[in-house]
Amino acid sequence: MKSSLPHQFDTACIHAGQHPDELFGGVSVPIYQSSTFAFKSAEEGAARFSGKDSGYKYTRLGNPTTSALEACIAELEGGGIGLATASGMAAVNTAYMALLGCGSHMISTDSVYGPSRTLMEKEFSRFGVETDYVDTSNLDKLKAAIRPNTKLVYLETPANPTLSITDITEAAKIAHTAGAVVVVDNTFCSPMLQRPLDLGADIVLHSMTKFINGHSDVVAGILVIRDKTLAARLRNVLSQTGGTIDPHQAWLVLRGVKTLSMRIRVAQENARRLADELVSHPMIASVAYPGLRTHPQYKLVEKQMKGPGSxxxxxxxxxxxxxxxxxxxxxxxxxAVSLGGIETLIQHPAGMTHASLPREARLSAGISDGLVRLSVGCEAYEDLSHDLFSALDEVRRQCPGESTMSVTG
Ligand SMILES: Cc1ncc(COP(=O)(O)O)c(C=O)c1O
Structure with missing residues (x-):
């Protein structure tokens, strides 16, 4: 857009970082599907490599389509520098690698996305990085876990699948007092519902595979950072490890993000209504949804998030x-696994994604036998409700005598 004024979130989803193409006026950002960029002269090539000229050189180091996406998501997160990655895990890996080294210590939310934990436990531990996994929704536990060598406090809020909430502002104060950098995985919220940088985090990351793209057809990630030195450090690691996004993938995400606010509004309204109905169903023992007044951190949800999500x-x-x-x-x-798409996805972790975990380990990670995770989509509410409650009736028919109820969480 020509105006440089900050825009409302809905407007920024559609326009941030994007301008009609200067060559032909194409309204959609072109896909610069080129691995490399020609220099007009030896002098221009030299200037690009010395940093005097900021033009593009090679797509792993930067690409115009990718840059448009990075500018867009950075604006949605309230400002900063965006670094788009080939997947959410490439963003997690970039953050770990840039911030940790032999002898350093990280504190992580205990129920983070599984591979974010496995990457640390199986790989980074080999290089002498130590990690404590704590319930970061309990700030006393977070404070107690801080060590002199704590370099990174890694938060995921709402956590998966418990949907417990960490107070980002207070956690960041504790981490910063100890000199640690704060990373927030904001995948479950998207910038529409939570802006961690405004709350004191140093780095926000997303699996853009989820809400930001929103159509279950792309795997991608992003980091957004306000501090220029920190951003340069992350950019170096990203471009050297090659976790950069592909331009076509970046374009698909740009296309998906245009409808982010519309999708979230519809999905969230569906989720609110479903959660309200689920709490009184006889086959449901408890419901965890940040929009329920019975959620243990309902007040914090209201303070920190712009909505309870889907x-x-x-x-x-x-x-x-x-x-x-x-x-x-x-x-x-x-x-199906995954979340944040326009279609409703349902999964049963004990029988599927976490079936190989010993029961005790699964239970201690908050994944009980009958836990179901629902990523509510944008279908008509009546159809969704009919589908889910008919299926629950079937459960009731086939599991007789189990119909006492009910706690909400
Ligand atoms: C909260 C969270 N963070 C990170 C990831 C990893 O993202 P990706 O699958 O795009 O690598 C996921 C994927 O499910 C996730 O749910």
Whole structure:
């Protein structure tokens, strides 16, 4: 857009970082599907490599389509420098690698996305990095875990699948007093519902595979950083490790993000209504949804988030078998992992993603036998509700005598 005034979030989703193409006026940012960029002269090439000329050189180091996406998401996060990555995990890896080294210590939310933990436990531990996994929603536990060599406090809020919330502002104060950098994985919220940089975090990251792209057709990630020195450090690691996004992938995300606010509004309204209905169903033992007044951190949700989002976890009466029946009885909700797409996805971690974990380990990670995770999409509410509640009726038919109720969480 010509105006440089900050825009409303809805407007920024559509326009931030994007301008009609200067050559032909194309309204959609062109896909610069080129690995390399020609220099007009030896002098121009030299100037680009010395940094005197900021033009493009090679796509792993920067690309115009990627730059448009990076500018867009950085603006949505309230300003900063964006670094788009080939996946959410490439963003996590870049942050770990840039901030940690032999002898350093990280504190992480205990129920972070599994591979963010496995990457640290299986790989970074080999290089002498130590990590404590704590319930960061308990600030006393966070404070107690700080060590003189703590370099990184890595938060995921809302956490997966418990949907417990960490107070980003207070956690950042504790981390900064100890000289540690704060990273927030904001995937579950998107910048529409939570802006960690405004709350004191140093780096925000996303799996853009989820809400930002929103169509279950791209794997991508991003880091947004305000501090220029920190951003340069991350950019070096990203370009040297080669976790850069591909221009076509970047263009698809730019296309998806235009409808972010519309999608989130519809999905969130569906989720609110479903959560309200689920709490009184006889086959449901508990519902975790940040929009329920019974959520243990409801006040913090209201302070920190602009809305409760569209992720719901609920506990079925009837354990693993009830979960299996529910998965086989839904027809509109798609049985798949991932989240944040325009379509509703449902999964039963104990029977699927976490089935290989020993039961005790699974339970201590908050994944009980009958836990179901629902990523609510944008379908008509009546259709979604009919699908889910018909499937719950089927669970009730096949698991008789299990129908006592109910706690909400
Ligand atoms: C919270 C969170 N962070 C990071 C990731 C990793 O993202 P990707 O699958 O794009 O690598 C995921 C993926 O599910 C996620 O849910």
């Amino acid at each position: 992720m719901i976890s609920f506990e079925l009466v009837g354990g693993v078998e009830a979960g299996r029946i529910l998965m086989n009885s839904v027809s509109l909700s798609t049985l």
